Amino acid sequence: MTRLIARRLSDSAIVLLLATVVVFTLLRLLPGDPAMLMLGEHATPQTLANLRASFGLDRPVAVQYGLFLRDAAAGQFGESIRAQRPALGYVLGFFPATLQLATTAVVVTLVVGIGLGVLSAAYRGGVIDALARGLAMLAQSTPNYWLGLMLINVFAVWLHWVPASGRGTPSQLVMPAITLSFVLIGLVLRLTRTEVLDVLRSDYVRTASAKGLGRGAVLFRHVLRNALVPVVTVVGLQLGSLLGGAVVTETVFAWPGIGYLTIQAVETRDYPVLQTIILLAVAAFLLINLAVDLLYAVIDPRIRYE
């Protein structure tokens, strides 16, 4: 167990380090003058000089990377060009909104996805199964930006049931949460269906049925518990795409979270903010997946890591 934790930690550290290399390479080794590229052609010589100095652009590349790492380790990701304040604090200020949206979306995903997945497997080959699988296929083929626009069009513009955008009241959370969870619902539904069908074939389920346990009891007490382990991993691995989806969803609904900030940063070429967002996203992803992996060994005694 200790060895497992050590290895997973070292792997995560390597991935994080690679992420810094990628971000550093993309942002610092641009053709031409990075300062000029970041600030645009109309930047004053003074701001250009400030940026060069703060990034250490006059130093050798290896030294620049070393400084970048040292600063990153200390939580210094530079100043937001737009907000004129430290990027990390600025980005973290947008975090609660995204956390709220993402949590709601994950809950919706798990409830609807697992629910429909189990139904689909339990009535395999039937109408419910066909409908559920069709929905899963549709979910994977529908762009979230378009789904968001159509929801706004129908429920805000035509029916006036919910506000079109913004954050504040619970009713404003409904459409963004649906939009963000739709793709994942398709994925979770398919996966749950496959896993449940797999478990239904196992010996212990046959035993449980043979000793006279009802269908519902078998499904919930024996099948679901075992089928959900892979589902949890995949949801963990989809965290990256959830954040990616948040970029689009938050833009469509003017939801003031990290995704909304990302697009603002892209539009204003606020690279310190962008690099902070990417590195934070990687760190969060690694941390959560590490936790998921380790939880497994605890939850399911059959899982052994070498």
Add this chain to the structure above:
Amino acid sequence: MNSGRGRTHGATVAPLQAPDAYRQRSRYAWFLGRARRHTVGVVAAAVLVAVFLTAAAAPLIVPRSPFHQDLDLRTMPPGTRNGAVVYLLGTDQLGRDVLSRVVYGARISLAISVSAVVGSAVIGTVLGLATGFWRGPFDRVVMRLADLQLAIPLILLALLMVTLWGPTTQNLILTFAITNWPLYVRVVRSTTLVIREAQFVEAARALGQANVTIARRHIFPNVLNSIIVLGSFQMAQLIILEGALSFLGVGVRPPYPSWGNMLADGRGYMEVAWWLVLFPGLAIVVTALAVNIVGDTLRDVLDPRLS
């Protein structure tokens, strides 16, 4: 004796003469049998072919130039008539024909997604074969890079790269190829790990074949089906992703029509012109759905292990 030997002779030669014709007929029959069992897949494939043909023939079939503006006919609803011209899907805020623009949008969307799929499949397959075959530190580095791809939200990386490099078609393709190869590496590598231990690989090695030859001739054919299946699913994702980037304003630049930038443009007119957001979006859904269903069918047929 003679008849006995003759019989033996006949028995061994007959199957040797037959294979070509036999194999061809059975393949054809096999394909037809499969097709009959996958009606939905066949329909989806037909839709996909139609989309491709439409895109290829766009200049010949569109009713008007997708760039032609007619400011007297702004945001006209679908079915509007103007003399001999019918605007089947209406006009946009600059009086351009929405149908023509949707058709032209297919060109850019398919060109980018297909090129990027091919690019990332080639990179991923080569790296997957190499890492699975030779292992070692190179393998570890590549696999950590592949982990990184899962950890960085694709759209964030794509946004950053396209913003830095400029939103040209080539850069979009390059960005998608660079960010998507790990999908192939994982599948190709794991299959390679299994197959390199197979007896026919051992036999090839015993015969003195070079590693590169073994990888190309014995391992690659065994991963090809998985690559095709993976590629089809990835293509659907890239169609959606290209739309997302164009929607967010860092993809295909106006006035050139892409489904994503049409949605971005139409967004501001949603209350007065619903058709500006409905049709480009439907185009994406129909195309992505067709690709996904074809992918699903291919998986059932070619590579049941992947499900």
